[in-house]
Amino acid sequence: MDTFITAAQQAKLQALAPYSNFRVGAALETAAGKIYAGCNIESSSYGLTCCAERVALFKALSEGEREFARLAVAADTEEFCTPCGACRQVLWDYGKNLEIICINKHGDQHTVELKNLLPEAFDDHLLKQR
Numbered sequence: 375m376d377t378f379i380t381a382a383q384q385a386k387l388q389a390l391a392p393y394s395n396f397r398v399g400a401a402l403e404t405a406a407g408k409i410y411a412g413c414n415i416e417s418s419s420y421g422l423t424c425c426a427e428r429v430a431l432f433k434a435l436s437e438g439e440r441e442f443a444r445l446a447v448a449a450d451t452e453e454f455c456t457p458c459g460a461c462r463q464v465l466w467d468y469g470k471n472l473e474i475i476c477i478n479k480h481g482d483q484h485t486v487e488l489k490n491l492l493p494e495a496f497d498d499h500l501l502k503q504r
Contacts, residue, residue: 378403379477382446385411385426392416398455399448400426402434405441410434427461431468442469445488448477454484462492470497 378401386399391414398414412429424432427447434442445465449455454476457465465472465488472488489495 378409378444379446379448379475379483381409381411382448382475382477383481385413385430386448386450387413389413389426390415393418393420397450398426400430401446402427402430403443403445404434404439405443407443408434408439410437410439425458425461427457428464431465435468440468442472444473444475445469446475446477450479452478452480454478454482456486456491462488463496466492466495466497470495 381401382399384399385401386397389397389399391397393416400412402410410430410433412426412433414424414426415429416423427445430445447455447457456474456476470489474486474488474491476484
């Protein structure tokens, strides 16, 4: 099995989801092939919870990475779990050309491009028009 996909599935096992019991793992691959994994981490103040996708991205960014190729998202669901709206926005800010690979509880995969998950995205080009 692809180590990239395995990294997302393994990260899911580390999820801290005591309130929702909805465990998600993510793996972000840089353009150079390095993999950063993350899991969702919940807070009793739900708004402070951080999704697996952002955890993986923030780990990579904090290590100086700036170019990303693909992101895997693994969840224990029948259907494919795509990134939430907040994650889509943050991912767009740092990886507009990301390929997103969603993995369900059976190990089935579905691939979608981030630009198709966030059409007409808000980003820095609008801020430069002021």
